[in-house]
Amino acid sequence: MSAGTIRSLLMGDKQADRVVPPTGFTARLTLFVSGAMAFLAVFALALSLASGRLADRWADELARSATLRINAPADQMADQTMMALTILRQTPGVAEARALTAEEQTALLSPWFGPNLPIDTLPVPQLIEVTETGEGYDQAGLRLRLSAEVPGAVLDDHTRWREPLVAAANSLRRLALVSILLIGGATAAMITLAANAALAANAQVIEVLRLVGAKDRFIAGAFVRRFTLRALLGASVGVVLGMGGVLLLPEASQEGGFLTGLGFRGAAWLLPLAVPIMGAAVAFAATWAAAHRTLKELT
């Protein structure tokens, strides 16, 4: 199908549209369905983008950090921490090593123990946050040196729990993308059903048009235009509502953890605007195919 054909199918004039009788009820159903589908598509899109961001962040930031945990009797804690920090600062490939303050450790633990527990009375290990440079450090060498000089130190490079998290975020993203495809497919199916119903209901009209010398393009155009515009309008309303819904989601925050921050960021806000256009394109193709199937059976 050439660009000219598509243009002439979509343009058409008011008078040509009148040859197909107006259908109030099915028109509203098509509007509703494409609106609902667009609304869902916006959320699937937000989910896919957010899980993508999450996966990237975990894969990226956490890969370049590690935690050193020091378990030592209370009187040796400060010495061992000092020692570990010194070793870490001497290790090539470590960009930064920083012992967490007591307050920071309390903040980390309070969600689990509650705010009222006096954590400083517990034998809490000291944590040291290690940030790598781009090249990274020699893990085996560092472990060996630590075990010799700081017996209470355990190096955790996060791989153990980072990998399943990244995998989970990635499969969430895949799921969201599959949902978008399914939404598109379901919209196509629904529009095809509606278009077939409209074509069947107007079989007489189509026959008369054909008898007075209408080309297939004219007849198909009357239906294609109608359904494309309905899908475009419905999907636009759906997208506006969907974006409003996403806007109302809570902001990303420390307390909310990774479940917040599901919305769009920056230029990604433009992405949902493509949904009505895609919806209209799907409706165009579905109606065009349905009309051609019907017309082929007429002389």
Next chain:
Amino acid sequence: MIELDNVGYSYGGGELLGDVSVQLAPGSFHFLTGPSGAGKTTLLKLCYGALQPTAGQVRVFDQDMRKLDRDQMALMRRRIGVVHQDCRFLDHLPLSENIALPLLVSGKDLNGEEENLRELMKWVGLAPRADAVPQELSGGERQRAALARAVIMSPDVVIADEPTGNVDWEMSQRLLQLLVELNRMGKTVLIASHDLALIRAAKSQVQARVLRISNRRLQLAGADL
């Protein structure tokens, strides 16, 4: 204009028409007669491509009908005005738009044709009914409207299937008058009718030939009418 060469039409095993050969010359006036169910409507449909023959060849404007693609078929139909037995209107559009429908589907500028449309509606005596919807029309009005729609594109051929089927004698005379006038303007006219009185009335005004279907064959009827 339209040539049928050994045309046959069968459906579901039974033969309805066979060995039909006829030529409609430009400017000719033909009646097609025969008992009900003999295949008059089928023969007309073969002439404007609503049916394809199961045997033989139909040539329209020197083109083999079978070789026309769908768009060419549409263009061919714009050159043949058809008055269908059941008129075939779009019931949701007013009469004037129904009559102008062939102009609309062929992409003509409707505003430019407005004067023509008005004149045509006056010619068939329907000017006061321009805004009526088809259901509000009487049988005669419907037939005249169908005729107006058939000729609005100024076709070379006018085919009418029982145009006087359900109208009284006076009205059928009027319709005949309109068809005779079209013939005098140079149109080729083919009318299916079993109304012998009408055919006799026509013969006094125009040189009409009568084709009769009998026993699945088409014969040129003699002077017995």
